[in-house]
Amino acid sequence: MHIIHRRGWEIPERQATPEHLAFSRRAFLVGGASAMALAPCAANAQRVADLAKLPDPTANLYPAKRNPKFTLDRPITAEKINDNYNNFYEFGTSKYIAEASQALPIRPWTVKIDGMVEKPQEIGIDDLIRKMTIEERLYRHRCVEAWSMAIAWTGFPLAKLIDFARPLGSAKFVKMTTFMDAKLAPGQNMSWFPWPYVEGLTLAEAGNELAFIATGCYGHPLDKQHGAPLRLAVPWKYGFKSIKSIVRFSFVEQRPKGYWEALQSSEYGFWANVNPTVPHPRWSQASEELIGTGERRPTLIFNGYGDYVAGLYKGLENERLWA
Structure with missing residues (x-):
């Protein structure tokens, strides 16, 4: 049982x-x-999404007064075209990264100034912009890919930031570095690229009156796809020198190696001055296409800015001054 x-x-x-x-x-x-x-x-x-939508506290500074010294030989490129044809490898290798770049929070944003300076410091972007006093300038720009644009930038001369930084006499170059956040910028997950993006100028180049830090364009604060909130504009050089979304200025003694130079030094050099007679290893630089028009024009030495900058390179004839 x-x-x-x-x-x-x-x-x-x-x-x-x-x-x-x-x-x-x-x-x-x-x-x-x-x-x-x-x-x-x-x-x-x-x-992160909420930060990306924060308003720009400096928006009331735009549009800034135009500096009449800087004029163009062509119309300004339409903003709609400029807004949708951008190199910004942090967000992808195509030209159409405007939408993807909106994920980048640009407030809060801190700029570090260090290296060979009297006093290393960090400063918030809005405090920096208000200290510098901004103006509008019209610049031509020439890409090493053989296309060109004309843009109404707003910002301040890089020379003003140098004065603010107070570099030591031993400093010979200014090295600029962009942000690094692979969670926000999918391109930075591509490990074969030398992230973060770095570029450099001699102090003589950086102090030239043409060297410009852009904080806005077309009469308003800088759009994210253009390198907000702080980018470099050096119109006598090929466009890859104009680093975007800068977070750091380091004053150094040794010449820094830029992003594209580190990636492919045989094609992209440190100096990167525009010269129609020196071809890129894979194509001619003799002419350029004005984006949005289909028009081609002869390329000008130093992109037409030789009167401002040719003197910077006297005695450097043995350097590879062209990309």
């Missing part, structure tokens, strides 16, 4: 939860646990 000993925790079979409800509950619990695990990530993503 088989005797059943009750243990006290059994329930009648009629009271057991039906199988379809039990598995639904399990799915709910698993899903709920996953949701809780993902909650911090989702919250962080939301915080």
Whole structure:
């Protein structure tokens, strides 16, 4: 005879939860646990998205007064064209990165000034912009890819930032570095590129009146795809020298190696001055296409700015002055 000993925790079979409800509950619990695990990530993503939408506290400074010294020999490129044809490898290798670049939060934004300076410091972007006093300038720009644009920049001379930084006499170059955040900028996950983006100028080049730090364009604060909130504009050089979204200015004694020079030094040099008679290893630089018009024009030595900058390179004839 088989005797059943009750243990006290059994329930009648009629009271057991039906199988379809039990598995639904399990799915709910698993899903709920996953949701809780993902909650911090989702919250962080939301915080980043909220930061990306913060208003620009300097917006009331635009449009700034135009400096009449800097004029053009061609119309300004339409803003709609300029806004949608950009090199910004942090957000992808195509020209159409305007939408992707909107993920970049530009407030708060801190700029570090260090290296061979009297006093290393960090300063918030809005404090820096208000200290510098901004103006508008019209500049031509020439890409090493053989296309060109004309842009109405707003900003301040790089020479003003140098005066603010107070470099030591031993400093010979200024090295500029962009942001580094592969979670925000998918291009920075491509490990074969030498991130973060770095560029450099001699102090003589940086102190030239043409060297310009842009904080805005077309009469308003800088759009993200143009390198907000702070980018370099050096119109006598090929465009890859004009580093975007700068977070650091370091004053150094040794010549820095730029991003493209580090990637392919045989094609992209430190000096990168525009010269129609020196071809890129894979194409001619003799002419350029004005983006948005289909028109081609002869390329000018130093992109037409020789009167301002040719004297910087006297005695450097043995250097590779062209890209």
